[in-house]
Amino acid sequence: MRTVVVNGVEHWLGHVKDFTKHSALVDFLPKDNRISMAWVRLEAGEQLDEHTHPVDSMILLCEGSAETIGDVKSSMNAGDILVVPPGRDHGFIGGQPNGFWGLSLQFDSRGLYEEITDPWASFEKREADAMALRDDPKEILFQRNEYYMERFDKHRLFALINKGLLDKPANKARFLDCFQVWSNYFQKMVFARVLCTREGAHEDLAWDHLIEELGHNRDLSEARTKKTPVFDPILESSAAWFQNIIQTLSDIEKVVLVHLVVECSATFFYKHVKPAMQTESTNKHFDEHSMHDHEHVKMGYDFIREYPVGDLAPLLEIQEKGWSMLGVVMARIADLVVHFAAAEVEEPVAQQAEEPEKMELVGA
Ligand SMILES: [Fe+2]
Ligand SMILES: [Fe+2]
Numbered sequence: 001m002r003t004v005v006v007n008g009v010e011h012w013l014g015h016v017k018d019f020t021k022h023s024a025l026v027d028f029l030p031k032d033n034r035i036s037m038a039w040v041r042l043e044a045g046e047q048l049d050e051h052t053h054p055v056d057s058m059i060l061l062c063e064g065s066a067e068t069i070g071d072v073k074s075s076m077n078a079g080d081i082l083v084v085p086p087g088r089d090h091g092f093i094g095g096q097p098n099g100f101w102g103l104s105l106q107f108d109s110r111g112l113y114e115e116i117t118d119p120w121a122s123f124e125k126r127e128a129d130a131m132a133l134r135d136d137p138k139e140i141l142f143q144r145n146e147y148y149m150e151r152f153d154k155h156r157l158f159a160l161i162n163k164g165l166l167d168k169p170a171n172k173a174r175f176l177d178c179f180q181v182w183s184n185y186f187q188k189m190v191f192a193r194v195l196c197t198r199e200g201a202h203e204d205l206a207w208d209h210l211i212e213e214l215g216h217n218r219d220l221s222e223a224r225t226k227k228t229p230v231f232d233p234i235l236e237s238s239a240a241w242f243q244n245i246i247q248t249l250s251d252i253e254k255v256v257l258v259h260l261v262v263e264c265s266a267t268f269f270y271k272h273v274k275p276a277m278q279t280e281s282t283n284k285h286f287d288e289h290s291m292h293d294h295e296h297v298k299m300g301y302d303f304i305r306e307y308p309v310g311d312l313a314p315l316l317e318i319q320e321k322g323w324s325m326l327g328v329v330m331a332r333i334a335d336l337v338v339h340f341a342a343a344e345v346e347e348p349v350a351q352q353a354e355e356p357e358k359m360e361l362v363g364a
Contacts, residue, residue, distance in 0.1 A: 004119045011123055014048055014094070015041035016104070018111050024360050031342075036111035038104045042066065042094030050091040051123045053112055054154045057084045060103045065095030076100070086151060109159035120154060137312050138304060141319065145260050148323040152265055155327065157334035158272035165337060166276040174340045176220075176282065177230045178333040183217040185239035186262065190214075192246050193254050202251035205303055209258065212292060220285045232336055238328040245321075252307060253318045259300020261322035266293040269330075 001016040017039040019025045029035065040059065042048060050070040059082045066076045070089035076082065084090050094100055106112065112120045166172045190210050197206045221227065242262065246254055266289060274286045309315065 001113060001116065004113055004116070004121065006119055006121060006123055009123070011049060011051070011121075012047070013040075013113070014043070014046055014092075014099075015039070016113055018114055020111060020114050022362060024362055031338075034107055036106040036109075036114060038111055038113065040102050040104045041099065042092055043099040044094045044096045046094045046099060048092045049123060050089045051121045052087050052089055053084065053120050053122075054086050054151050055106055055108045055112075055120060056086060057112060058082065058105050059084070059092075060105065062101045062103060064098050064100035066100045066102075067093045067095060069093065087147070109154060109156035110163075138309055140312060141256070141260070141304070141309075141315055142301070144316065144319060145264060148261075148319070149264055149268065152323065152326065152330075153268050153271075155268075155330050155334075157330040158268070160334055160338065161272050161276050165334075165341065166273075168341070168344075170344055171337055171341045172276070172280070173224075173226055173228070175333065175337045176224060177228050178232075178235060178336050180217065180221060180227075181230055181232075181235050182239045182329055182333070183220055185243050187213065187215075187217045188243040189246050189258070189262070192243050193258060196247045197251055197254065199251050201303075201307075202255070205255065205299060209296060209299065212296070216285065216289070220282060223282045223285060225281070230336065232332065235329065235332045235336065238325055238332060241325050242322075245318075249318060250314070252304070252309065253314055255300050255303055255307075256315050257318050257322045259297055259303070261319060261326065263293050263296040263300065265323070265326050267297060 001018070002013060003010050004013055005011075019029065019037040029037075047069075059076075061076045061078055061080045061082075063078055065078075068074050068076060068082060069091040072082065072090065075095070076092075082090065092100075104112065110120075166175055190206075190213050194203070194206045194210050197203045242257070246257060249257060270286060270289045270293060277283060277286045280286075
């Protein structure tokens with residue numbers, strides 16, 4: 001791969017060789033999406049423009065040299081590593097006389113250019129908070145939500161589902177067993193919010209939301225026949241956090257957590273999960289949510305737009321915490337399904353006499 005098209009504009013990448021495009025490597029590498037690798041090369045003087053990724057990434061320079069551009073301006077030689085957190089500007093120029101070969105590594109969900117129609121790179125500069133601040137402080141909250149949503153959209157759970165994690169009925173059942181835990185705590189959060197909301201307009205919003213959501217967890221459960229209850233301490237405690245924390249928040253913080261964080265996340269959740277649930281008895285749940293959750297997001301945005309927000313800091317804080325905790329809930333669901341799927345595959349193999357695996361030489 002030499003170039004990538006982002007928002008209709010073609011960008012020069014140099015030379016990218018994604019390991020997932022090589023059948024021997026695909027067979028060999030673990031299937032749990034914990035690692036993605038690609039060879040990257042720039043000739044001397046060739047430039048990969050400044051850009052950002054929505055996930056953690058690192059470049060290990062293997063041979064030759066490079067100049068880095070963007071947030072870190074430095075020289076790199078063989079053995080040097082540039083670690084790139086999400087959203088940080090970076091780019092490279094191939095050093096003299098031979099440019100460089102490097103390894104691009106991600107440890108989260110999938111390779112940056114693994115899906116050529118959906119490259120995980122942005123070449124546009126993000127508007128700084130300060131720009132938004134001049135117009136309306138609430139815009140900072142909304143703008144940050146866009147950032148959190150973009151990251152959540154790239155969550156490992158969804159990357160795995162898009163790669164077929166739920167194709168097997170047993171994995172799908174396991175996923176729904178885990179999801180049921182979250183769905184139950186979601187209901188409790190919505191209830192708890194009504195119980196401890198203090199002010200009139202907030203109470204109306206909380207009730208409206210409760211009435212629309214009421215009992216969806218039970219519908220989901222009743223739509224399924226083969227169920228195995230899941231108790232996992234990490235899933236349990238991260239999902240329960242929402243029910244517990246909501247009781248300590250101010251009314252406006254509750255709006256941020258419920259609508260800007262949880263309901264927003266649900267729109268991405270259903271976007272990725274619904275296609276994998278076709279022909280399931282749980283279709284009704286997934287169909288209804290993919291429609292209603294957009295409305296539940298809008299309820300919160302409309303409310304905050306009308307509401308006089310004094311101190312933004314506590315809202316930004318609960319926004320950040322909420323998105324992080326959701327990331328943990330979804331990551332735990334991903335782990336629980338992946339571990340289950342791996343155990344399912346391993347059992348029958350263990351009974352057979354094992355044939356030694358083929359050894360293979362894979363050229364760069
Ligand atoms: Fe990059
Ligand atoms: Fe909803």
